[in-house]
Amino acid sequence: MRKLVNQALAAILALTLLSAATAQRYATADDLMSAVEARPEPKTTEATLTMTITTAGGQTLTRTLQMWGAGDDKRLIKFTAPADISGSGFLTITQADGSEEKLVYLPALDRVRRIAGGQQGDAFFGSDFSYEDITGIDPDDYTHALLGVKDGPTYVVEATPTAASGSVYDRLVIDVPEASLVPVRVEYYRAGALVKVLSVSGLTEVAGYTIATERRMESMVDGKVSTFTVITQSDVQLDVTLPDELFTERYLRR
Amino acid sequence: MRSVTVLFTSLLLGLAAAKAPDMSGRAEVTFGVAVDGALPVAAADLALTLKGEVGSGYFPDAAYRATVVAGYDAATGAATVALDEAYATIYLGKVELTAGKLRRFWGSTDGVNPVDVLNPRDLSFPPDGEKLAVPLVHAGVYADDVKVEFAVVPLFTPAVLPGAAWRPALTPRLPPGMTVVGVDAPEVNRPAAELGNIQFGVRGTLDLGQFDVSATYFHGFRSQPTQSARLEPTGTPGQVRLQPVLNYDRIELLGLDFSGTVGDVVLRGEAAYQITADPDGTDPATGNHALQAVLGGEYLIPGGPRTVVQAIFDYTAPDAGEAADTAYKLMLAMMYQPNTRTQLDLGWIQSLDGSGLLMPAVGYSFADGVTGEAKAYVFYGGDGSEFGDWRENSQLRVSVAYAF
Numbered sequence: 001m002r003k004l005v006n007q008a009l010a011a012i013l014a015l016t017l018l019s020a021a022t023a024q025r026y027a028t029a030d031d032l033m034s035a036v037e038a039r040p041e042p043k044t045t046e047a048t049l050t051m052t053i054t055t056a057g058g059q060t061l062t063r064t065l066q067m068w069g070a071g072d073d074k075r076l077i078k079f080t081a082p083a084d085i086s087g088s089g090f091l092t093i094t095q096a097d098g099s100e101e102k103l104v105y106l107p108a109l110d111r112v113r114r115i116a117g118g119q120q121g122d123a124f125f126g127s128d129f130s131y132e133d134i135t136g137i138d139p140d141d142y143t144h145a146l147l148g149v150k151d152g153p154t155y156v157v158e159a160t161p162t163a164a165s166g167s168v169y170d171r172l173v174i175d176v177p178e179a180s181l182v183p184v185r186v187e188y189y190r191a192g193a194l195v196k197v198l199s200v201s202g203l204t205e206v207a208g209y210t211i212a213t214e215r216r217m218e219s220m221v222d223g224k225v226s227t228f229t230v231i232t233q234s235d236v237q238l239d240v241t242l243p244d245e246l247f248t249e250r251y252l253r254r
Numbered sequence: 255m256r257s258v259t260v261l262f263t264s265l266l267l268g269l270a271a272a273k274a275p276d277m278s279g280r281a282e283v284t285f286g287v288a289v290d291g292a293l294p295v296a297a298a299d300l301a302l303t304l305k306g307e308v309g310s311g312y313f314p315d316a317a318y319r320a321t322v323v324a325g326y327d328a329a330t331g332a333a334t335v336a337l338d339e340a341y342a343t344i345y346l347g348k349v350e351l352t353a354g355k356l357r358r359f360w361g362s363t364d365g366v367n368p369v370d371v372l373n374p375r376d377l378s379f380p381p382d383g384e385k386l387a388v389p390l391v392h393a394g395v396y397a398d399d400v401k402v403e404f405a406v407v408p409l410f411t412p413a414v415l416p417g418a419a420w421r422p423a424l425t426p427r428l429p430p431g432m433t434v435v436g437v438d439a440p441e442v443n444r445p446a447a448e449l450g451n452i453q454f455g456v457r458g459t460l461d462l463g464q465f466d467v468s469a470t471y472f473h474g475f476r477s478q479p480t481q482s483a484r485l486e487p488t489g490t491p492g493q494v495r496l497q498p499v500l501n502y503d504r505i506e507l508l509g510l511d512f513s514g515t516v517g518d519v520v521l522r523g524e525a526a527y528q529i530t531a532d533p534d535g536t537d538p539a540t541g542n543h544a545l546q547a548v549l550g551g552e553y554l555i556p557g558g559p560r561t562v563v564q565a566i567f568d569y570t571a572p573d574a575g576e577a578a579d580t581a582y583k584l585m586l587a588m589m590y591q592p593n594t595r596t597q598l599d600l601g602w603i604q605s606l607d608g609s610g611l612l613m614p615a616v617g618y619s620f621a622d623g624v625t626g627e628a629k630a631y632v633f634y635g636g637d638g639s640e641f642g643d644w645r646e647n648s649q650l651r652v653s654v655a656y657a658f
Contacts, residue, residue, distance in 0.1 A: 053594050061594065062622055082623040083278045084657035095463045101515075111359040114466075114513045114520050115552075122554060126594050126619075166518075168556070227594055246312055249461070250350075250396050254313070 025178055029144035029157045032176060037139045039181045042209050042238035045069040049077075053127050053229045063125065072138065074247040085125065089252045102131070105252045112249050121168035128196065128217040128229040132168060133188075141165035142172070153178045169195075180210050194220050207238045275306035282655040286329075289648045294379075299325035301338065318342040339387045350394045355387045358405065360457055360470060361524050362511040364562050365585060365601075368526035368546040369470045369509030372405055372455065374413040374477030380420055381611065381631050386411060399461045407453040410445040412502060413477040419647055426483045426496065433493050438486065440498040443539075445475050455507075465514035472507040476528070479503075480541035503530045503541045520552040522564075535573040542571040550585070559590035559598075581640065582606040595619045599629075609635020609642040623657040 026032040051063040064081040078089040087107035094100050102115045115122075124134050142159035149155055154177045161167035168190065175185040180203055188196040197220060202213035211233070218228040245251060279302045286295040301323045309315030320340040326333045341354025361367035373385040388411045393404045415421075428434065445451040453474030460467050479500035486495045511524035525547035532540035550564025563586055570579040586602040597617035604610040615629035630650045635642025 055594050059621070061619060082657060083280070084623050084625060084655070086278070086657075093463075099464055099515075101463050109359065110357055111361075114515060121556065122560065123591055123594075126591060128594075243312060245396075248396070250394070250401075251312060254317075 024149050024153050024155070026155065029146040029155075032146070032155050032157060032181075033139045033142075033144050033159075036176060036181050036183065040209060041071075042207065043071060044238065044240055044242045046235075046237040046240055046242065047233045048235040049231050049233055051125075051127055051229060051231045054227060056226050061126070063127075068242055068246055070242055070247065076247055076252065077134075078252075079125070088125070090125075090131075091247060091249070091252045093247060103249060103252060105249075107253075110253075112253055127231075128219045128227055129231070130168065133196075133198070133217060138165075141167065147173065150175070154184075182210055182212060184212075194223065196220060197225075202232070206236050209238055211236060211238075275304050278303045278305075278658060280655060280657045282653055284651060284653040286649050286651040288646070290646050293329045294647075294649055295327060295651065296329040297325055297327035299323060313345040316342060316344045341390075348396045350396070352390075352392045352394075354390070356390050356392070357385050357387050358390065358392055358403075360403075360455075360468075360509075362466075362468070362513040363522045363524040363548040363550060363564060364552075364587060366524075366546075366548050366564065366566050368524055368548065369457075369468075369472075369507070369511055371472050371474070371477070371507060371526075372407060374411050376414040377416045377420075377478070378414050380416050381613065386414065401459040401461070403455075403457045403459075405455045405457075407455075407474060409447050410451060410453065410475055410502070411477070412444060412479070415478070420644065422643065426485065428485070428494075431492055432485070434485075434496050435488060435490075435493045437496040437498065440500050442479070442500045444502055445504075451475070465512070467512040468510070470507065470509035470511070470526070472505070472509070474505060474507075476503045476505055476541065480539065482538045499539050501539045501541075503532075505530055518553060521550075522552070523547075523549045533571075535571060535576070538573070542573065544571065545569040559588040559600075562587040583640075603641070605635070605640040607635065607639045609633070609639035611641050611644075624655070625657075626652070626654045628652045 026035060046068050047066075049065045049067050051065065053061045053063070055061075062082070063079055063085065065077050065079045068076045073094040075092045076089065077091075079085050079087065087105075089105040091103045091105075092100055103112050104115055105112045121130050121132060123129070124131050139159075142161055142165065145158045145160075147156040147158050154175050157174045157176060159172040159174055161169060161171070170189045170192065172189070173187040174183045176183050182200065182203055184200045184203075186198040186200075187194055188198070197218045199216045199218075200212040200214070201216070203210055204213055205211075213233045213236070215231045216228060217231075218225045220226065279300065281301075282299045284295050284297045284299075286293065288294050301321055303319065303321040305317070305319040307314040307317045318341070321338040322335070323338045324335045337355065339354070339356050341352055341356040343350055343352040357373050359367075359370060360372060361370040370385075372390065373388055375383040376386055377383055388407055389409050391406045391408070395402045395404075426434075453472070455470065455472035455474070457468055457470040479502050482499045482501070484497040484499060486497045488495055506529040507526050508529075509524070509526035511522075513520060513522045515521075525545065528544045530541050530543055531537075532542055535542045545568070547567045548564050550562060552560065552562045554560045563584070566583040566585060568579070568581040568583075572578040583606070584604045586600070586604075588598075588600040590598045592598060595618055597615075599613075599615040599617070601613035601615075602610065610633075612632040612634070613629060615627060617625060617627040619625050628650065629652075630648075632648045633641045633644040635645070637643065
């Protein structure tokens with residue numbers, strides 16, 4: 001009985017703390033996610049990414065890549081190191097009808113291969129990120145529910161993929177600080193189990209935009225981190241002019 | 255040739271704006287053992303690549319690349335130093351012009367590409383069949399949804415033919431009472447380096463977003479010879495010598511290929527029809543018309559391997575009075591990465607004659623740029639079947655490579 005009382009007190013304390021932090025601007029998850037979506041975003045992005053993959057044994061593999069993006073519709077990534085995968089690239093173009101064209105260039109075969117949308121759960125070049133994770137979260141692909149508000153205030157939102165989204169996940173739990181409106185932590189659930197945790201840090205202002213310079217994706221097994229990948233951004237340029245020819249098979253293989 | 259001169263002149267003029275060249279390389283050691291205990295390969299190879307750009311921007315004025323490969327195979331005693339690729343590309347707006355010794359891929363399907371005929375293959379180890387770089391001038395014209403490619407191959411380069419262990423025995427029809435008492439060195443009829451033997455091709459691709467389709471025309475030669483044999487009298491009644499003849503047939507190739515996404519499946523297809531100079535099948539030294547078609551799909555099994563299944567159809571027009579040769583094969587390829595360092599692959603080709611080839615492989619990344627692979631090649635089938643005659647060539651190959 002004493003244990004039950006303690007648990008009840010703990011729950012009341014937690015609720016009190018949560019309510020103390022509820023001097024919140026957004027009453028519903030949809031309001032919040034609309035604000036997240038309305039956050040100013042650069043028309044174009046160019047950056048150097050360093051991807052460090054840490055295995056369960058603690059050893060690391062490091063990949064360096066160059067990334068270009070135009071809005072949410074076009075994204076090109078080319079690997080520059082290490083030498084055995086240098087030149088490999090990945091191009092995603094969202095068509096006017098919402099369908100995605102995804103192409104991979106493999107220099108050893110000198111060929112560009114089309115890959116299907118159903119493969120978005122594939123590991124992104126051996127990392128803990130999948131192609132879906134790299135592409136990012138489109139709020140239109142999810143229904144949202146507000147689970148709570150933590151100190152900050154930071155909103156805790158449950159995002160459930162729609163059937164049309166093609167997501168490999170059951171649901172996501174997203175932490176969104178009100179100040180930045182940048183999702184800083186995402187828990188990915190599949191078949192009811194927590195399979196990945198994304199942590200976003202290094203928020204900085206570049207050309208008037210808030211961007212994250214570091215993303216860490218942890219793969220979880222039985223509630224413990226098995227492997228993780230850290231992607232850091234550098235040499236970030238926003239709203240630079242990127243020619244349309246950049247997002248083509250021609251440039252992908254150049 | 256003038257285009258090559260212009261290309262290299264522009265490169266020299268642009269050196270002031272050139273980026274520092276980038277040097278990279280790859281060292282690889284490969285060791286193999288066959289089921290009969292033979293060592294088919296015990297090789298060390300080193301490839302050094304120099305590449306760079308002239309000018310700046312997303313599409314610079316020009317780019318160049320050269321790779322030299324040196325190798326030694328203790329199993330065969332062969333030591334080689336060779337220029338693998340050496341080419342330059344100039345960028346002229348929507349046009350790219352590339353000249354030199356290089357490889358270009360044409361086609362859509364995996365593993366078997368009937369329209370990919372610009373480069374011959376090294377068939378000394380037939381299951382791998384790596385493409386050989388050849389002298390080539392390639393122009394690409396890129397419009398919005400349309401790409402047109404032109405290729406000229408000025409000098410014919412034959413495929414590297416399989417060694418004796420992979421070659422079928424010559425079995426000519428002998429008149430009654432005739433005996434073969436010897437086999438002479440093959441007579442090789444290779445296209446001479448002359449204007450009339452210049453090979454060329456054109457390929458157009460229409461990209462519709464989720465679907466693309468390409469048409470290809472090629473005028474040239476088969477890189478693998480048609481093998482026939484003449485009977486040469488010896489002066490002794492009833493005894494003849496066998497004179498093998500290797501003829502590289504002139505062909506006109508018409509090809510069509512596509513790839514497209516339907517739901518979670520990528521569909522790919524490719525077909526090519528080769529027209530030779532022997533439409534009636536009356537000349538035994540010249541190959542007949544032939545069609546090869548490949549149709550298949552790729553699907554990622556949720557939580558499992560990326561899987562490719564393809565059906566392959568081969569047809570060779572008949573010799574006069576004979577039946578046409580047809581063959582059907584199924585190909586399965588599975589690729590799975592259970593963790594960051596490990597790659598598991600399975601290749602399987604099954605002929606409808608009951609023979610086949612199974613190729614399981616395990617790859618591992620030891621560190622950045624350091625990878626290893628163990629791959630088995632298991633041939634099976636009865637005598638005289640497509641893969642059965644290679645049973646004794648079943649083998650395991652282990653390699654370690656460092657890319658820098």
